[in-house]
Amino acid sequence: MITNDEIYEDLCSKIEHLVYLPGQEISESELCRQYGASRHMVRAALSRLRNRRLVEIYPQRGTYVSLIDLDYISDIMYLRESIEQEAVQRIIDQGNQEDVCRRMEGFIAEQEKELRGQNLPTDRFFYLDNEFHWCLLKGAGVPGTSQLISELYIHFRRWRNLELGRTYRVAGLIDQHREIVRCLRSGDRKATRKVLHDHINTVSIYETFSEEDKNSYFLKNRKVD
Numbered sequence: 001m002i003t004n005d006e007i008y009e010d011l012c013s014k015i016e017h018l019v020y021l022p023g024q025e026i027s028e029s030e031l032c033r034q035y036g037a038s039r040h041m042v043r044a045a046l047s048r049l050r051n052r053r054l055v056e057i058y059p060q061r062g063t064y065v066s067l068i069d070l071d072y073i074s075d076i077m078y079l080r081e082s083i084e085q086e087a088v089q090r091i092i093d094q095g096n097q098e099d100v101c102r103r104m105e106g107f108i109a110e111q112e113k114e115l116r117g118q119n120l121p122t123d124r125f126f127y128l129d130n131e132f133h134w135c136l137l138k139g140a141g142v143p144g145t146s147q148l149i150s151e152l153y154i155h156f157r158r159w160r161n162l163e164l165g166r167t168y169r170v171a172g173l174i175d176q177h178r179e180i181v182r183c184l185r186s187g188d189r190k191a192t193r194k195v196l197h198d199h200i201n202t203v204s205i206y207e208t209f210s211e212e213d214k215n216s217y218f219l220k221n222r223k224v225d
Contacts, residue, residue: 002035007045010035015054015065016158018165022217026055026063053155067219073159074203076152081200083149084133087140088184088192100139101185107132108177119168126157132177162217163205173199 011031014020031042046063049055053072057063091097107128114125121129137143164170176199183192206218 002037002041004041004044007031007035007037007041008048011045011049012052012054012154015049016154016161018158018161020065022065022067022158022162024065026065028063052151068155068159068162068217069219070159070203070206071220073155074201076149076156077201077203079149079152080146080156081197083142083145084136084196084200085193087136087142087145088196089189090140090142091136091184092187092189092192094140096139097184097187100135101181103135103139104132104177104181104184107135108174108181111174111177115170115174119170121164121170121173125170126160129173160202163202163209166213167205167208 011020011026020026026046028039028042028046031037031046032039035042046055046057050057053069054066055063056066091100111125111128111132114122114128134143134146137145176195179195180192180199183195206214
């Protein structure tokens with residue numbers, strides 16, 4: 001029989017991958033039928049999602065996938081960038097950027113193979129993206145640092161999946177990765193800081209969204225009755 005944890009993890013994955021879009025209603029009855037689970041189990045899973053800010057539960061109205069809160073996303077990006085910027089400085093101070101850059105170039109090559117001219121990234125592409133950035137933390141001697149905010153990353157990934165699905169700029173991510181490696185290898189702290197900031201801090205891309213998307217998917221443009 002399916003467990004509460006399995007329901008919860010499956011719903012997390014579907015919200016992250018936009019199977020359930022921001023603002024979409026989720027029917028408890030439909031989930032019970034889909035998972036062959038009791039209402040108690042489904043409600044327990046939804047409660048955990050609410051605690052993680054992935055759904056909103058309104059009594060007498062229903063359960064809805066949380067809208068994307070760009071202020072919250074910005075905070076998460078700030079934490080991530082702060083960690084990686086410090087890692088860059090340590091790598092340059094230690095003088096081991098060549099080893100780090102070679103490892104990063106390996107993941108860039110794998111990303112290019114995975115993309116194969118597609119406009120939309122795959123799960124493996126994102127896995128390689130995570131490994132690329134993890135090279136910075138490993139090179140700085142703090143490989144476990146990302147775990148400190150890993151629970152929050154699902155919100156960043158949901159935003160990333162939405163914006164990449166509408167901007168088709170995935171090939172540009174590889175170009176940015178190459179530029180990060182180039183700047184890091186040169187030891188240019190200022191240039192590396194800038195390109196890393198531009199790569200991670202993507203909130204400004206929100207302005208390229210259609211008004212319909214802005215009104216449908218984002219908290220700052222949506223009023224709850």
